[in-house]
Amino acid sequence: MRAAIFKAVGVPLAIETVPDPEPGEGEVVVRIARCGVCGTDLHSTSAHGYTLPAGSRLGHEYAGEVVAVGKGVERLKLGDKLAAMPVVGCGRCEYCRTGIDILCREYKGYGGGAAEFTRTAERGATLLPATVSLADGALIEPLAVGRRGVRLADPQPDSRVLVIGPGPIGLAVLFWLRRAGVKRIATLASSKRRKALAETMGATAFVVEGEGAAAEIEAALGGPPDIVFEAAGVPGVVARAIELVRPQGSIIALGFCTAPEPIVPAVALMKDVNLRFCIIYTREDFEDCARALEADAEAARAMVTETVGLDAFPTAFEDFRAGAVGAGKLMLDPWG
Numbered sequence: 001m002r003a004a005i006f007k008a009v010g011v012p013l014a015i016e017t018v019p020d021p022e023p024g025e026g027e028v029v030v031r032i033a034r035c036g037v038c039g040t041d042l043h044s045t046s047a048h049g050y051t052l053p054a055g056s057r058l059g060h061e062y063a064g065e066v067v068a069v070g071k072g073v074e075r076l077k078l079g080d081k082l083a084a085m086p087v088v089g090c091g092r093c094e095y096c097r098t099g100i101d102i103l104c105r106e107y108k109g110y111g112g113g114a115a116e117f118t119r120t121a122e123r124g125a126t127l128l129p130a131t132v133s134l135a136d137g138a139l140i141e142p143l144a145v146g147r148r149g150v151r152l153a154d155p156q157p158d159s160r161v162l163v164i165g166p167g168p169i170g171l172a173v174l175f176w177l178r179r180a181g182v183k184r185i186a187t188l189a190s191s192k193r194r195k196a197l198a199e200t201m202g203a204t205a206f207v208v209e210g211e212g213a214a215a216e217i218e219a220a221l222g223g224p225p226d227i228v229f230e231a232a233g234v235p236g237v238v239a240r241a242i243e244l245v246r247p248q249g250s251i252i253a254l255g256f257c258t259a260p261e262p263i264v265p266a267v268a269l270m271k272d273v274n275l276r277f278c279i280i281y282t283r284e285d286f287e288d289c290a291r292a293l294e295a296d297a298e299a300a301r302a303m304v305t306e307t308v309g310l311d312a313f314p315t316a317f318e319d320f321r322a323g324a325v326g327a328g329k330l331m332l333d334p335w336g
């Protein structure tokens, strides 16, 4: 089969022919229908830290169809359509019991979705409802990140909410805020590039960072935000969220920032701020997203602005890194 392989920082991905995957115990092989690209893929192929070893396969946001079933698999069968969590825990420890498998000490990574086929564990698989397409199913993983963040913030319809960074994670947050019926949602961005997309996904105001941005946000929301989502993942944004949030407000930090963040604790303390970091999702969030897509696939689909085949993928991936493709998500269709 063909797969996208990471070679080295600064070198485009290579499309190579590699052995077809075989299912191990408790595993299935999935024929990939779509695989999304996100900021984590960019980080892990850059020199920012958390860099993948050379030869790694990319892709952790995918949906596909089961084409081979390993020993001990009970719930899945050939032809099942699924989305899969990219990390699967032991299933027995206290962290696995919280549903957040990535906290498990023995977790195993299953990615490799940027390929024609990949292998995954039954434990990480969520079956797609019959009415959800494979293309939409690939949105479950990124939507689940937003799902948990919004769940932790528990916004009410009259909450004043700010989302910093309308990239893939920020868009997923907007999707869930809109579903929660939140009426006042401002988005803060470094440029106007994603304005139309953020508004389509549910933002009621779009503010470009700069002098006067705080006043603009307050005017749009009718006061300083009760809740700020940090979805930009660059240094300085948590500090900015502390500045912008109202006293006793909440900050949910979702951005994968790999550089030091210069916050002044006294500023946060003087406002009695509740700052919460949030690592991906629970298994239940993943399943909630599958159900949400049954009702709301069209709204979620707006996140996708570019779909390419494997041959075009390495170039599209670098264009995505440079911000030179569509404002939303880049998707791979390995058979397209």
Ligand SMILES: [Zn+2]
Pocket (backbone or CB within 6 Å): 037, 038, 039, 040, 041, 060, 061, 142
């Ligand atoms: Zn991702």
Ligand SMILES: [Zn+2]
Pocket (backbone or CB within 6 Å): 089, 090, 091, 092, 093, 094, 095, 096, 104, 105, 106
């Ligand atoms: Zn565990």
